[in-house]
Amino acid sequence: MRPSLILGIALGVVLATQAPSLLAQEARERTAGELMDAVMWGKEPIGGPFELIDHTGKPRTDADFRDKLMLVYFGFTFCPDVCPTDLLAMGLAVDRLGPAGEALQPLFISVDPERDTPDQLAKYVPFFHPRLIGLTGSAAQIRKAASGYRAYFAKVAISGGNEYTVDHSSFIYLMDRGGKYLGFFPPGTSAEQMAQVIRPHLSAPERR
Ligand code: NI
Numbered sequence: 001m002r003p004s005l006i007l008g009i010a011l012g013v014v015l016a017t018q019a020p021s022l023l024a025q026e027a028r029e030r031t032a033g034e035l036m037d038a039v040m041w042g043k044e045p046i047g048g049p050f051e052l053i054d055h056t057g058k059p060r061t062d063a064d065f066r067d068k069l070m071l072v073y074f075g076f077t078f079c080p081d082v083c084p085t086d087l088l089a090m091g092l093a094v095d096r097l098g099p100a101g102e103a104l105q106p107l108f109i110s111v112d113p114e115r116d117t118p119d120q121l122a123k124y125v126p127f128f129h130p131r132l133i134g135l136t137g138s139a140a141q142i143r144k145a146a147s148g149y150r151a152y153f154a155k156v157a158i159s160g161g162n163e164y165t166v167d168h169s170s171f172i173y174l175m176d177r178g179g180k181y182l183g184f185f186p187p188g189t190s191a192e193q194m195a196q197v198i199r200p201h202l203s204a205p206e207r208r
Contacts, residue, residue: 032152032169039150039171039184046173046181048148052109052141055121055134062179068105069182069201070175071194074151076112076166077124082187084128086170091129092191093198100202103177109145110136111153112166149173174198 038044047062054060062070071090075083087108094101106129110116113136121134136142146153153168170187172194182201185194 029154030152032154032167035150035152035169039169044150046149046184047175047179050109050135050141050145050148052135052137052145053118055118055125055136057118060133060135065105065107066179067177068103069177069198070173070179071104071106071198072109072149072173072175073107073170074109074111074146074149074153074168075170076110076168077116077120078112078165079168082170086172086187086189087128087132089189089191089194090172091132093194094129094131096191096195097199097202100199103202104198106132108132108134109142110134111142111146111151111168112155113137113139113142174201176201 039046049062051059051061071093073083073086073090075087077083090106094104094106097104108121108125108128110121116134116136118134118136121136125132125134135145137145145151149171151169151171153166155164156167157164172185172187172189174182174184174197176182183197185197
């Protein structure tokens, strides 16, 4: 056989054996533990671009918030306890920052786009802060945004009906004016703690 043919066959074998495993890896949803590991020890970059729709129906991208710090939380409006607690703390933290807090944009990204339509979000977000922006989108858009932030979510059926809940990680991400990741608050962080950590970032210009 000619060398090029042998090379071609060898390459074909390599592609045939590797391609399916690569595809499987991409399609596989990452576990809550893997993603927590990635966030907690800063093992992977956090953040990145998103294209979503806000609670007024307006298309929004991460670039819309580029001159502000972003406080980003993933959750869903039907969440019985963790989401409301953390969103309330986020809203109170913004208020505690006073006029300087205008430069902080709180964002709530739904991980339940089926039920969290813009209308549903519009009924929900004002409970927590008048400037809280609710974001939703297609399943693919939500998955992309969540992947960038290494946020975990998975639909879980509630036995005996069509009802479901959504398991999700509850880190609150702080991003700088350039959209770069600064750090996270764990669930249950108080408004005062959040305000204390955020305050110096509002007054000091961020390094780009
Ligand atoms: Ni929740």
